[in-house]
Amino acid sequence: MSVEDFDVVVAGGGPSGSTIATLVAMQGHRVLLVEKEVFPRYQIGESLLPATVHGVCRMLGITDELANAGFPIKRGGTFRWGARPEPWTFHFGISARMSGATSHAYQVERARFDEILLNNAKSKGVVVREGCSATDVVEDGERVTGLKYTDADGNEREVSARFVIDASGNKSRLYSKVGGKRNYSEFFRSLALFGYFEGGKRLPAPVSGNILSVAFDSGWFWYIPLSDTLTSVGAVVRREDADKIQGDREKALNALIAECPLISEYLENATRVTTGKYGELRIRKDYSYQQESYWRPGMILVGDAACFVDPVFSSGVHLATYSALLAARSINSILAGDLDEKTALNEFEARYRREYGVFYEFLVSFYQMNVNEESYFWQAKKVTQNQSTDIESFVELIGGVSSGETALTAADRIAKRSAEFAAAVDEMASGDGDNMVPMFKSTVVKQAMQEAGQVQMKALLGEDAEPELPLFPGGLVTSPDGMKWLPYHPA
Numbered sequence: 342m343s344v345e346d347f348d349v350v351v352a353g354g355g356p357s358g359s360t361i362a363t364l365v366a367m368q369g370h371r372v373l374l375v376e377k378e379v380f381p382r383y384q385i386g387e388s389l390l391p392a393t394v395h396g397v398c399r400m401l402g403i404t405d406e407l408a409n410a411g412f413p414i415k416r417g418g419t420f421r422w423g424a425r426p427e428p429w430t431f432h433f434g435i436s437a438r439m440s441g442a443t444s445h446a447y448q449v450e451r452a453r454f455d456e457i458l459l460n461n462a463k464s465k466g467v468v469v470r471e472g473c474s475a476t477d478v479v480e481d482g483e484r485v486t487g488l489k490y491t492d493a494d495g496n497e498r499e500v501s502a503r504f505v506i507d508a509s510g511n512k513s514r515l516y517s518k519v520g521g522k523r524n525y526s527e528f529f530r531s532l533a534l535f536g537y538f539e540g541g542k543r544l545p546a547p548v549s550g551n552i553l554s555v556a557f558d559s560g561w562f563w564y565i566p567l568s569d570t571l572t573s574v575g576a577v578v579r580r581e582d583a584d585k586i587q588g589d590r591e592k593a594l595n596a597l598i599a600e601c602p603l604i605s606e607y608l609e610n611a612t613r614v615t616t617g618k619y620g621e622l623r624i625r626k627d628y629s630y631q632q633e634s635y636w637r638p639g640m641i642l643v644g645d646a647a648c649f650v651d652p653v654f655s656s657g658v659h660l661a662t663y664s665a666l667l668a669a670r671s672i673n674s675i676l677a678g679d680l681d682e683k684t685a686l687n688e689f690e691a692r693y694r695r696e697y698g699v700f701y702e703f704l705v706s707f708y709q710m711n712v713n714e715e716s717y718f719w720q721a722k723k724v725t726q727n728q729s730t731d732i733e734s735f736v737e738l739i740g741g742v743s744s745g746e747t748a749l750t751a752a753d754r755i756a757k758r759s760a761e762f763a764a765a766v767d768e769m770a771s772g773d774g775d776n777m778v779p780m781f782k783s784t785v786v787k788q789a790m791q792e793a794g795q796v797q798m799k800a801l802l803g804e805d806a807e808p809e810l811p812l813f814p815g816g817l818v819t820s821p822d823g824m825k826w827l828p829y830h831p832a
């Protein structure tokens with residue numbers, strides 16, 4: 342069997358896989374991604390966070406495509422949760438880290454969102470092979486040196502690579518090869534039963550695109566608007582009440598809806614979708630776990646292959662894309678010869694564990710139902726150790742920006758600087774007569790000026806941004822373009 346060679350091979354083309362593949366390929370490395378399904382394919386996890394949309398997706402270069410896709414705009418969340426009987430609403434925009442143009446996320450049909458990310462990977466130079474299932478890793482002593490997979494025609498294939506990335510989600514066949522075990526949470530042991538409805542009620546504008554989360558006796562419901570008429574509805578039921586979702590799924594879901602007056606009201610005039618990809622009522626369980634190790638020499642886990650907490654605050658795609666960004670920085674630094682593998686991947690793992698830990702710890706306290714929302718806000722401040730107010734700390738945590746990472750939060754300033762610079766160049770170029778500098782008549786020069794502006798913009802942003810400190814003592818900081826790690830040298 343002939344063995345192809347790549348710098349990086351990625352198993353799985355969900356958000357974590359396409360993100361890491363793209364960010365590594367953008368640095369000029371040779372990347373292969375194998376995906377078991379042929380896209381578009383169904384996936385759960387439809388409510389996104391601003392850090393994904395305005396941080397990672399901007400770095401991937403798909404901000405405009407997402408903005409034009411017509412996904413409902415999520416400005417925050419509306420919760421019937423805790424001791425207060427009435428629903429309460431939070432807005433991402435109250436945090437300075439997500440102000441202005443970055444104060445929202447989207448509710449997405451994952452088949453479409455994931456396809457946008459995967460097509461973008463292809464257009465950025467990733468070799469994508471769909472219908473190909475990763476079966477095992479190739480090892481040489483301590484090191485993973487390649488991947489085995491079955492191609493779309495059923496042939497066994499092997500590729501060698503400096504790094505094998507497992508991004509194949511919670512059903513991964515590879516994750517255990519990294520070492521250690523998958524530790525399932527003792528606390529988050531719920532089960533989810535979910536389906537789709539046409540014609541459900543909407544929250545009033547301007548929060549009609551918010552996620553609505555409603556606690557009831559057996560657990561809680563998510564209610565996510567995916568278009569003007571289509572709604573994703575799921576019941577998350579405590580392990581003790583698992584019998585409530587046994588047997589006939591239709592009857593079980595209807596009984597749970599009947600237990601929850603607010604969701605009953607929202608679905609009063611709705612009909613369940615019974616055909617196509619949304620026609621099935623699905624169940625998910627055992628989804629809350631964390632792998633003991635996230636990497637070993639030559640192999641890295643990202644996204645659900647590594648860990649997942651709980652659906653309540655839509656952290657899944659954030660953790661998937663953020664871990665992919667962190668790992669991509671490590672790989673880019675190693676392949677460029679800037680850092681050794683251990684230093685670079687310890688930084689990835691420490692930051693990833695920190696983000697997972699913040700969500701985990703906070704969500705444990707969020708399941709205390711006998712307190713009101715102020716108590717949750719206070720808890721968020723305690724967990725994140727932020728300087729912001731309680732409510733800002735809460736919104737920053739669940740917006741995915743509590744780490745204070747410039748790459749996740751400064752996107753609107755980048756966009757503004759970029760627009761200002763382009764306008765200045767245009768103005769110079771559009772001068773006429775004696776005022777016109779002849780050089781600016783040339784399109785090539787204009788483009789070169791605009792490119793130079795990108796570099797200048799990064800410098801400007803660096804000036805603007807808080808000076809970045811390592812997240813951990815002795816740790817690394819991010820490069821100005823967010824694509825690599827740099828050693829930290831205090832001024």
Ligand code: FAD
Pocket residue numbers: 352353354355356357358375376377378384385386387388389473474475476508509510511512513514533575625628643644645646649651652654655656657658659661
């Ligand atoms: P995935 O999205 O699972 O992608 C993995 C890919 O790998 C798939 O395309 C799969 O086909 C492919 N694959 C699998 N095996 C192989 C193989 N052997 N070879 C090649 N390819 C393979 N997250 C949110 O952000 N918001 C939410 O509202 C939300 N709600 C959720 C509700 C529930 C009930 C659950 C359980 C999760 C929810 N999540 C949510 C989490 C979200 O679904 C995941 O965190 C997210 O999809 C992880 O992305 P990923 O790329 O790591 O994995």
